[in-house]
Amino acid sequence: MKTVAFITLGCKVNQYETNAMTQQFIEKGYKIVEHTEKADIYIVNTCTVTNMSDRKSRQMLRRVKELNKEAIIVACGCYAQVAKEELEKIEEINLVLGNNEKKDIVEYVETYIKSKNTEKQTIPKVQTEDVMNQKEFVEFGNITFTEKTRAVIKIQDGCDRFCSYCIIPYARGRVRSRKPEHILSEIQKIAKEGIKEVVITGIHIASYGKDFKQEYRLIDLLEEMNEIEGIERIRLGSIEPLLITEEFVYRLEKLSKVCHQFHLSLQSGCDETLKRMNRRYTTEEFKDITKLLRKTFEDAILTTDIIVGFPGESEEEFEKTYTFLKEIKFYKMHVFKYSPRKGTKAAVMPNQIDGNKKEERSKRLIELSNKNEKAYNQQYIGKEVEVLFEEEKDGVWQGHTKNYILAHYKTEENMENKMIKLQCQGAEQEYIIVN
Numbered sequence: 001m002k003t004v005a006f007i008t009l010g011c012k013v014n015q016y017e018t019n020a021m022t023q024q025f026i027e028k029g030y031k032i033v034e035h036t037e038k039a040d041i042y043i044v045n046t047c048t049v050t051n052m053s054d055r056k057s058r059q060m061l062r063r064v065k066e067l068n069k070e071a072i073i074v075a076c077g078c079y080a081q082v083a084k085e086e087l088e089k090i091e092e093i094n095l096v097l098g099n100n101e102k103k104d105i106v107e108y109v110e111t112y113i114k115s116k117n118t119e120k121q122t123i124p125k126v127q128t129e130d131v132m133n134q135k136e137f138v139e140f141g142n143i144t145f146t147e148k149t150r151a152v153i154k155i156q157d158g159c160d161r162f163c164s165y166c167i168i169p170y171a172r173g174r175v176r177s178r179k180p181e182h183i184l185s186e187i188q189k190i191a192k193e194g195i196k197e198v199v200i201t202g203i204h205i206a207s208y209g210k211d212f213k214q215e216y217r218l219i220d221l222l223e224e225m226n227e228i229e230g231i232e233r234i235r236l237g238s239i240e241p242l243l244i245t246e247e248f249v250y251r252l253e254k255l256s257k258v259c260h261q262f263h264l265s266l267q268s269g270c271d272e273t274l275k276r277m278n279r280r281y282t283t284e285e286f287k288d289i290t291k292l293l294r295k296t297f298e299d300a301i302l303t304t305d306i307i308v309g310f311p312g313e314s315e316e317e318f319e320k321t322y323t324f325l326k327e328i329k330f331y332k333m334h335v336f337k338y339s340p341r342k343g344t345k346a347a348v349m350p351n352q353i354d355g356n357k358k359e360e361r362s363k364r365l366i367e368l369s370n371k372n373e374k375a376y377n378q379q380y381i382g383k384e385v386e387v388l389f390e391e392e393k394d395g396v397w398q399g400h401t402k403n404y405i406l407a408h409y410k411t412e413e414n415m416e417n418k419m420i421k422l423q424c425q426g427a428e429q430e431y432i433i434v435n
Contacts, residue, residue, distance in 0.1 A: 003031045005039035007060050010047025012201040012237065014077060015147070016154045017102050018045045020140035021076075024106045035064060041072045041109060045102075046079035048171055050339040054079055058090070065092040074109065076102055078171035082343065084126045098128030099157075099172060103138050131158075131173030139182060144190055148390040149197065149417040150235070151190045155183055155221065156202035160210075161240075163267075164278045164345040165310065165338065168203060175207040180221055184228070191230030196419060197388060198225070199235045206240035218243070219251050226255040232419065233388065233402060235259045238305070241266070241281055244289045249296050260297040261404040264289065266304040269324025270317040273310055276349070283324055290328055301331045301376070301403040306365055309338040309358030311349035318361055325368060331376050333369040335362050370429055377405065377427035384423050387434060389415035398431075406431040 004025045008018040021043065022032055033039050042064035046057035057079045065073055075087050076097040087096045095112055097105060108127055115123040137157055145152045158173045159166075187198055200222075202208065209217040225234055234257045241264045252258055264286070268274050271282050293300045306325070308318065325333065337358040340347040387407045389399035396408050397415040408431050409415065409422065422434035 001029065001031050002041065003033045003037075003039040004041045004043065005033050005035040005037060005064070006043050006045065007035045007064065008045045009053060009057055009060065010045075010049060010078065012145075012147075012152050012199065013154055013157070013203060014045050014047060016145040016152050016201065017077075017099075017140065018043075019145040021045075021102055021105050024140075028106050028110075030106075036067075038068045039064075039071060040068070041074065042067075043074045043076060043105070046075055046077040048077075048079040048082055048167055048341075050336065051341075052339065054083065061087075061090065062092055072109065072112065074105070076105065078168070081128055081131060081171045082167055084128050088126050094125065096126040096128065099131055100129055100134055100138060101127050103140055131171070134158075134173045134176060137176040137178045139178070144186060146195065147199070149195065149388065150199055150233075150390075151187075151195045151197070152199045152201050153183060153186060153190075154178065154201055155218075156205060156208045158207075159204040160207065161204065161280075162278065164276060164349075165307065165341065167341040167344055170343060172203050175204060175211050177208050177211050180216065180224065183221065184224055187225060187228050187231060191228055194230075194417065196231065196417065197233035197235060198231060199237060201237040204240065205237055206243035219248050222255055222258060223251065226257050231257060233257055233259055235261065235404070236263070238263045238265050241286050241289050244293060246292065249292055253296050259402050259404065260300045261303070261402075262293055262300060263303045263305075267307050268310065268313075268317075269306075269321035269328075270313075271320075273313055273317050273321070276312060277307075277310060277346070287324075287328065299403050301405070302328070303332045303334070304330050305334045305336065307336050307338050308361040308365060309353035309355075311338070311346055311353065312351040313338075313353055322364065322368070325365065329372055329376075330369065332373050333365055335365045335369065337362050374427065374429040377429070377432050380405070380424040380432050381427055382424065384421050385432070385434060386419060386421045388419045389417070391416070401432075407434045408432070409434050 006018050008015050044060050047053040061075055072094045073092055074095045075093050080096050081098040084096050087093055112123050156177045158175045159169045160175050162169050267277055269283055385401045387399040387401055389397045391398055396410050399407050424432045425435045426433040
């Protein structure tokens with residue numbers, strides 16, 4: 001029996017697809033082992049969202065070869081899609097597969113093995129079709145990726161926004177939405193397995209349904225999901241701010257299972273910077289969106305992504321961002337230092353920012369984020385919260401509230417996948433303490 005090991009880098013979509021590839025190998029009689037063990041085949045599902053992601057992908061591809069010099073090394077995913085020429089030159093790699101090729105990965109690997117065992121190798125090292133030609137969502141089969149006690153559901157692929165800093169549309173292609181009946185069927189199966197929470201993910205979930213001939217969008221899907229018996233929480237992944245309209249919120253408010261945690265990808269709090277980024281909203285529009293959410297959902301938690309050091313971001317522009325973020329008071333901010341991506345408009349923009357300035361600005365925003373998080377958590381002291389518990393670490397059970405605050409509960413009882421109401425007794429920066 002041949003052994004296969006996986007390394008997954010990047011987002012939940014990649015994690016979902018790794019799980020799908022894993023199931024394909026299991027069905028064909030392969031044994032799955034940890035990537036730290038010796039294996040016959042190593043598959044690295046790569047990420048290319050930043051230069052650091054690229055570097056980590058290359059490091060992992062070389063590292064696994066050291067575990068078994070005779071192993072077959074496969075690079076697949078986003079970095080493989082956009083940097084196939086670069087990866088083709090790395091001797092340790094045997095196969096380079098793009099994102100569309102993941103669905104047939106076993107066939108590619110087995111064809112390579114047969115070819116390798118003949119006198120003349122007939123299969124090209126690089127197998128990546130142009131994702132821009134992909135018109136429909138590709139199903140991976142009857143697959144569910146479970147993250148602890150919640151299931152991650154991929155509902156779409158691709159992005160049509162083409163922000164000036166982002167390489168992902170070139171790695172993932174145009175928007176392709178998954179058929180609602182396939183999504184709902186998967187969630188019904190999940191509910192029967194006793195999983196209470198589902199997370200909706202994709203490359204750009206706000207675009208869900210825009211490629212359908214009939215009028216059916218994300219809110220229509222959420223309304224149907226809300227009716228599925230057994231599912232108690234529906235959590236949205238990162239969403240485009242402009243998805244949040246009065247009509248969307250009016251309909252969302254009626255859905256009792258949807259979690260009131262909204263990850264709105266802002267990127268900058270300065271209008272001039274947003275324009276260069278090709279983000280399609282202003283800070284004033286964004287502020288109105290946050291007001292609407294907080295007015296409608298009293299317990300709403302807002303998180304975001306911020307890029308510092310974007311080309312041309314002057315001290316004045318950064319200070320505008322800092323002031324705006326202080327005003328909005330996000331619960332948590334994921335701060336990224338701008339990373340030039342070859343093939344994007346931003347990579348050739350003038351006034352690229354010095355690395356030390358990026359580091360300094362990043363630290364200031366992380367400090368602000370930590371301060372906001374702790375202050376928000378302290379507001380819960382003395383209040384009752386409902387927690388869905390996931391795992392135990394050092395005698396303390398950890399889980400999340402409906403609006404995604406991490407909670408710690410010291411008990412000897414097995415709390416896995418249990419949802420109960422408890423009182424908040426204390427608060428730290430990253431979690432609350434319940435009893």
